[in-house]
Amino acid sequence: MRSTSHPDDARTLAGSASLASSASLPGGTWMLGDLTVTRFGYGAMQLAGPQVMGPPADHDGALAVLREVVELGITHIDTSDAYGPRITNRLIREALHPYPESLHIVTKVGATRDQQGGWPPARKPDDLRRAVHENLENLGVEVLDLVNLRLGNAEGPQPGSLAEPFETLVDLQRQGLIRHLGVSTATAQQIAEAQAIAPIVCVQNMYNLAFRQDDELIDTLAEQGIAYVPYFPLGGFSPLQSAALSAVAARLAATPMSVALAWLLRRSPNILLIPGTSSVAHLRENVAGAGLSLSDEDLADLDKIGR
Numbered sequence: 001m002r003s004t005s006h007p008d009d010a011r012t013l014a015g016s017a018s019l020a021s022s023a024s025l026p027g028g029t030w031m032l033g034d035l036t037v038t039r040f041g042y043g044a045m046q047l048a049g050p051q052v053m054g055p056p057a058d059h060d061g062a063l064a065v066l067r068e069v070v071e072l073g074i075t076h077i078d079t080s081d082a083y084g085p086r087i088t089n090r091l092i093r094e095a096l097h098p099y100p101e102s103l104h105i106v107t108k109v110g111a112t113r114d115q116q117g118g119w120p121p122a123r124k125p126d127d128l129r130r131a132v133h134e135n136l137e138n139l140g141v142e143v144l145d146l147v148n149l150r151l152g153n154a155e156g157p158q159p160g161s162l163a164e165p166f167e168t169l170v171d172l173q174r175q176g177l178i179r180h181l182g183v184s185t186a187t188a189q190q191i192a193e194a195q196a197i198a199p200i201v202c203v204q205n206m207y208n209l210a211f212r213q214d215d216e217l218i219d220t221l222a223e224q225g226i227a228y229v230p231y232f233p234l235g236g237f238s239p240l241q242s243a244a245l246s247a248v249a250a251r252l253a254a255t256p257m258s259v260a261l262a263w264l265l266r267r268s269p270n271i272l273l274i275p276g277t278s279s280v281a282h283l284r285e286n287v288a289g290a291g292l293s294l295s296d297e298d299l300a301d302l303d304k305i306g307r
């Protein structure tokens with residue numbers, strides 16, 4: 001990741017000899033276009049304050065989580081200037097800038113925040129241009145590795161053309177400000193519409209063991225070599241709860257969260273994990289847990305949950 005210079009450069013993690021080997025993370029790696037990322041990534045949304053508004057209660061703790069992400073060898077961080085707003089991007093910059101070459105930060109545009117903590121759409125061309133420039137500034141980079149266009153609303157994907165906002169991002173990509181594009185909270189029709197305009201390298205939609213609306217889409221994208229990045233892999237604001245999940249976890253002497261992550265990695269090779277946490281201990285637990293090995297019996301029991 002190419003960073004702009006910054007006064008805090010002395011605190012660089014780049015080239016740190018203690019970086020763990022990315023190859024040893026559960027799931028191995030995936031190519032997002034020409035960028036290699038670990039399939040085990042990290043979602044930064046939980047680092048902002050309550051309701052994803054304002055700064056974290058524990059600023060140093062948030063920096064420690066981000067530094068641990070890199071120490072563990074994770075090379076994919078998911079973020080947005082809507083988190084906080086601007087809080088998580090600035091924390092990422094404070095903790096990790098200048099970035100290790102191997103680290104790829106994925107951001108999203110298309111929504112803003114209101115005083116009540118809502119997420120109103122901001123998909124007009126001017127909104128998107130401003131958002132891309134603000135992300136560049138807040139992350140301290142010259143080029144954004146991957147920008148997802150966030151569609152839909154709190155109820156999920158909504159039908160309608162994405163042509164105008166997506167073409168605006170393609171224009172910013174041609175200007176050299178964005179390397180790769182993706183879409184989020186998108187319908188299959190919108191994904192096809194985007195692909196007719198320009199290549200995408202990922203789709204980020206809600207999906208987990210108990211919420212499987214995108215099963216068919218995941219398989220289609222896998223055939224096309226496009227990543228599927230499920231948000232709320234652990235259930236998001238309401239942790240996954242299922243008797244069948246608890247039973248499999250008990251059988252394996254593991255936590256339900258570990259089983260849920262291990263299942264996602266097994267579900268399809270194009271699935272990239274971005275579980276969120278504000279805790280170093282949970283981050284380590286999740287990395288270890290995603291490496292659980294699931295038997296055919298486990299998979300059959302888990303497969304019944306979201307169907």
Ligand SMILES: NC(=O)c1ccc[n+]([C@@H]2O[C@H](COP(=O)([O-])OP(=O)(O)OC[C@H]3O[C@@H](n4cnc5c(N)ncnc54)[C@H](OP(=O)(O)O)[C@@H]3O)[C@@H](O)[C@H]2O)c1
Pocket residue numbers: 042043044045046078079108150184185204205230231232233234235236237239257274275276277278279281282283285286
């Ligand atoms: N495209 C979109 O519209 C969209 C929407 C939502 C999210 N996202 C992205 O997706 C990422 C993942 O979603 P998410 O963070 O909302 O939900 P998530 O990963 O499903 O779950 C996060 C929640 O699980 C808890 N947790 C994590 N590991 C745990 C563990 N080992 N033990 C106990 N609790 C644990 C976290 O609490 P602690 O902090 O206490 O660990 C947090 O409350 C976000 O960070 C964001 O980057 C994208």
